[in-house]
Amino acid sequence: MPSELALPPLSLNTATVREQWNLAQMIEACARHGIPGISPWRDKLAELGADRAAAMIRDHGLTVTGLCRGGMFPALDAAGRRAAIDDNLRAIDDAATIGARCLVLVCGGLPAGSRDLAGARAMVHDGIATILEHAREAGMPLAIEPLHPMYAADRCCINTLAQALDLCDAIDAEGVAPRADGQPAALGVAVDAYHVWWDPNLDAGLARAGAHRLLAYHICDWLVETRDLLLDRGMLGDGVIDLAALGQRVRGAGYSGFDEVEILSRHWWSQDPDTVLSTICERHLGCVGKPLL
Amino acid sequence: MPSELALPPLSLNTATVREQWNLAQMIEACARHGIPGISPWRDKLAELGADRAAAMIRDHGLTVTGLCRGGMFPALDAAGRRAAIDDNLRAIDDAATIGARCLVLVCGGLPAGSRDLAGARAMVHDGIATILEHAREAGMPLAIEPLHPMYAADRCCINTLAQALDLCDAIDAEGVAPRADGQPAALGVAVDAYHVWWDPNLDAGLARAGAHRLLAYHICDWLVETRDLLLDRGMLGDGVIDLAALGQRVRGAGYSGFDEVEILSRHWWSQDPDTVLSTICERHLGCVGKPLL
Numbered sequence: 325m326p327s328e329l330a331l332p333p334l335s336l337n338t339a340t341v342r343e344q345w346n347l348a349q350m351i352e353a354c355a356r357h358g359i360p361g362i363s364p365w366r367d368k369l370a371e372l373g374a375d376r377a378a379a380m381i382r383d384h385g386l387t388v389t390g391l392c393r394g395g396m397f398p399a400l401d402a403a404g405r406r407a408a409i410d411d412n413l414r415a416i417d418d419a420a421t422i423g424a425r426c427l428v429l430v431c432g433g434l435p436a437g438s439r440d441l442a443g444a445r446a447m448v449h450d451g452i453a454t455i456l457e458h459a460r461e462a463g464m465p466l467a468i469e470p471l472h473p474m475y476a477a478d479r480c481c482i483n484t485l486a487q488a489l490d491l492c493d494a495i496d497a498e499g500v501a502p503r504a505d506g507q508p509a510a511l512g513v514a515v516d517a518y519h520v521w522w523d524p525n526l527d528a529g530l531a532r533a534g535a536h537r538l539l540a541y542h543i544c545d546w547l548v549e550t551r552d553l554l555l556d557r558g559m560l561g562d563g564v565i566d567l568a569a570l571g572q573r574v575r576g577a578g579y580s581g582f583d584e585v586e587i588l589s590r591h592w593w594s595q596d597p598d599t600v601l602s603t604i605c606e607r608h609l610g611c612v613g614k615p616l617l
Numbered sequence: 618m619p620s621e622l623a624l625p626p627l628s629l630n631t632a633t634v635r636e637q638w639n640l641a642q643m644i645e646a647c648a649r650h651g652i653p654g655i656s657p658w659r660d661k662l663a664e665l666g667a668d669r670a671a672a673m674i675r676d677h678g679l680t681v682t683g684l685c686r687g688g689m690f691p692a693l694d695a696a697g698r699r700a701a702i703d704d705n706l707r708a709i710d711d712a713a714t715i716g717a718r719c720l721v722l723v724c725g726g727l728p729a730g731s732r733d734l735a736g737a738r739a740m741v742h743d744g745i746a747t748i749l750e751h752a753r754e755a756g757m758p759l760a761i762e763p764l765h766p767m768y769a770a771d772r773c774c775i776n777t778l779a780q781a782l783d784l785c786d787a788i789d790a791e792g793v794a795p796r797a798d799g800q801p802a803a804l805g806v807a808v809d810a811y812h813v814w815w816d817p818n819l820d821a822g823l824a825r826a827g828a829h830r831l832l833a834y835h836i837c838d839w840l841v842e843t844r845d846l847l848l849d850r851g852m853l854g855d856g857v858i859d860l861a862a863l864g865q866r867v868r869g870a871g872y873s874g875f876d877e878v879e880i881l882s883r884h885w886w887s888q889d890p891d892t893v894l895s896t897i898c899e900r901h902l903g904c905v906g907k908p909l910l
Binding site for chain 1: 714727731732733734738765766767769770771774776777779780814815816817818839841842843846857858859
């Protein structure tokens with residue numbers, strides 16, 4: 325592994341400035357700031373329309389590193405689970421329309437009132453298994469995003485990289501081995517620094533995933549103190565994650581894509597969005613371009 | 618595994634009513650409420666004095682299910698790490714004075730300003746290895762408590778049961794197998810429902826630990842929504858943890874001790890402490906005595 329690294333390309337996850345800008349403004353801002361990638365959330369995509377968004381993203385020369393998000397499979401009854409499937413099929417089509425590299429799956433937590441975590445996890449398995457064929461036909465890789473264990477109840481019951489990879493191997497057996505054509509597996513993972521930085525088994529998971537299942541890499545920072553479980557994520561460099569070393573570990577395992585910046589933060593949502601983007605570019609160079617002192 | 622369970626004995630962790638009562642008041646309250654166990658924190662023990670506390674606990678017929686807490690090993694320099702060792706040696710002596718079943722170790726997070734999680738974990742290993750002989754001589758089992766991954770930075774870099782057991786096996790090789798005399802291992806774990814309920818590998822860890830390394834079992838509940846990372850833990854039954862099933866899993870792995878209730882909660886600290894204890898007793902029966910509907 326090299327001790328220094330060429331700076332990977334940046335991508336802007338639209339959650340980062342979701343309170344300030346619409347998708348059209350974000351696309352223009354990425355071009356203005358020299359950020360070559362973008363990863364829309366579906367609410368922003370729906371406002372602009374997938375076809376218009378696709379044209380505008382293409383015109384600005386941006387790579388779509390992902391569409392956020394499918395998933396949310398568990399539901400109390402069969403009708404609820406069916407509605408989730410239908411929504412995921414639409415998300416796959418939207419992701420294909422904008423040429424996304426993957427559809428990110430935030431898999432869902434416990435249905436309201438349930439304490440059956442194993443049952444929710446089984447519903448996630450079944451949901452992904454149900455949509456995978458449509459994803460294959462659309463040529464759209466699905467990226468399971470393991471979320472931090474503090475979201476197990478309300479957002480995602482897939483909480484470690486190893487658990488996500490167990491799902492991948494169970495549902496997409498042919499993706500266990502790399503494809504001969506070098507293309508990504510139909511089912512893989514999105515690794516987010518915020519969600520996995522603590523994991524003592526992370527390197528084993530990254531090696532197991534390999535280039536073909538490592539479909540996206542998201543970055544932000546873990547603040548000490550963290551004042552809100554969801555909306556207090558940190559700007560690169562403001563927290564305790566060694567993003568330089570983590571990036572090298574992810575790339576050492578074969579990932580060669582973008583560094584997608586996703587910061588859910590009331591603080592950064594209250595700032596001038598151009599300042600947010602320029603701060604991201606500076607900090608990315610400072611934190612990832614070379615090790616922090 | 619039986620489908621119903623005799624209700625395990627309760628223990629009161631003093632953090633649960635720490636804002637309302639001193640240790641003497643807690644000891645009397647446990648006797649008054651028919652709670653047969655108590656687990657003091659060291660601040661409360663220091664106020665009363667270990668000798669006086671030991672006598673008072675004995676006079677009230679309570680079992681000391683643990684002393685909270687040793688640990689906090691990582692520090693930026695050798696002097697800081699030495700101070701932590703010295704403090705842990707005193708904690709072992711205090712635990713022996715009050716006849717605690719174990720000294721709970723909350724191992725510590727990143728030293729201030731550090732991003733070196735692997736380094737902090739190595740300091741935890743070295744710290745426990747340094748104090749284990751003194752613990753053996755005092756006949757005081759050390760219980761590593763894996764804390765929820767959301768505390769990895771600021772409180773404890775040991776974040777899964779498997780990771781805690783890896784430490785146990787590395788430092789206390791003779792404790793891998795059960796002792797012929799049925800006594801607990803010199804080094805084991807404290808399993809807290811709040812910290813481990815999300816873990817997809819929990820059952821494997823419980824089975825691996827076995828009766829001799831399962832030194833304590835703490836319970837409270839995970840609230841949806843959780844409004845504070847530290848001080849918004851839930852009363853039994855108010856959250857999403859299936860405490861009935863989890864208790865059976867822990868006991869199925871060989872644990873035969875107390876259910877120690879530890880609730881760090883601004884809400885419950887603002888309530889009448891006798892109401893808190895009577896609520897705990899009711900809810901323990903409702904949640905653990907039989908499966909919740």
